[in-house]
Amino acid sequence: MTSNLDPDPSGYSEQSPVANFREANNLLLSGIEKLKQQNFREAIADFRGAIALKPDFAQAYTVWGNTCFAMKDYQSAVSCFDYAIQLDPNLSVAYGSRGLAYYELGNRQQALDDLTQSIQLDPNDVTSYYSRGEIYLRLNHYAQAVADFDATVDLFLSGKTNNPLSNALPRIQNYYRKGLTYKDSPLEAFIERAIHAEERGDIRGALSSLTEAIKLYPERAEPYYNRGSTYQNLQKLPEALADFSKAIANNPRMADYYYNRGCVYFDQGNEACIADFHQAVKLDPHLVQSYFNIGSFLFQQGNESDGIAYIKRTAMLYQQMGDRQNYLRVLDTLQSIGENF
Structure with missing residues (x-):
């Protein structure tokens, strides 16, 4: 690690180990708050002080590395994460963060290795x-990318993560919409056809291609969804409902499946x-x-x-998103029923 990252030993206290730990933890929390406020220099000063009091404080090195990452000093970030991992080889978050720093430095393989270790x-x-899914996507490794995106959505749906x-x-939903789930697979040709x-207006041909795809790949959701959308456009609602339900059964991760059903x-x-509709907006x-x-x-x-x-909630969300066209459309609806926003 470069010398400017070494903790300053002059801050070491002669207090009891318990008092040192308490003070080090207070400095860590103070530094994290300063990091949130993008007060990077003072945050680093707190992390240095925490490490001076508790030299084996792997968490302090990790958030120090996160601060360097936020400053786009990726090499220093890697150095901090190296220290954290040396102190605690089981600190998963340090591997994950180091993987992101390696990616920014152009070392994709090391990034993948670290993210895999974190997982x-x-x-x-x-x-x-x-x-890791984003990196696989940029490497055109579509199957691996989809697997990681699916795992991301599954963890979210399971409630095992507090990450919003x-x-x-x-x-992820946009990637799915663009056909990432069947990219470079035999199914792609059927759906594109x-x-x-x-x-071209050849509805019979479209239905024929999708029905053939369903016969060959009954476990896949995409041909059911596409055929359901075609039936929906034809106002054949029972057929559309059956296909959308089958698509959801095969893959419950897609917001559009729930929205269309x-x-x-x-x-x-x-x-x-x-x-x-609630499930659709939860997923996207x-x-x-x-x-x-x-x-x-x-x-x-x-x-x-x-x-x-x-309806008012919709207007508020469109306003927050900066979607003026839809915001005004919802306002028109409210005005038509005599409501103000």
Whole structure:
């Protein structure tokens, strides 16, 4: 580690080990708060002080490394994580963070190795699964990327992680929407053929390609979803509902599957749409149209107060997202029913 990262021994206290530990922990917490405020220099000063009091403080080296990472000083970050791992070889978060720093330095293999080690030490480390998936995606290793993204979503759905994944989930859903789940697989040709057929107006050809895909790959969700969407466009709602339900059974991680099935239930006047719309926005927090649909359904069913509350929530979220067009559209809806926002 470079000399400017070495802890300053002049801060060492002659207090009891217990008092030193307490003071070191207080400095760690103080430094973390300063890091959150992007007061990097003072944060590092606190971490140095904590390590001076407790030289084996692996956590302090880890958050010091996180501070260097935030400053884009990736080489110093790696040095800090090296120290943390030397002190505690089982500190999964240090491996995960070092992996991200190695990635920024262009060392993708070392990054993958560290993220894998982090996951082995902590199978619930959702951040490392997601980060490793992003690296695999950039390496065009689609199957590995999908596996890690699936694990990310599964951990989120299981409730085993406190990480809100507010940015990761919408990105994963967008990857799925772009066909990442079947990229470079035999299924891709069937789905692409069906898409092109539908674009030409050859609905029968589209349905034929998707039905053939289902016969060959009955365990896959994508052909069911695509065929369900075609049936939905044709207003064949029972057929669409059956296909969307099968897609969800095969892969419960896709927000669009729940959203589209929710739309079918909505059109049928079935309150099951509410649960589907909630699940859709849970999987993709950007899919706030789900709240509008819930509000509209409740309003139509005579529950006007709850319906209006959901519609106002939609307006607020669109406003927070900076989506002015949809924000104004929802305002128009509120005004049409005599409500202000």
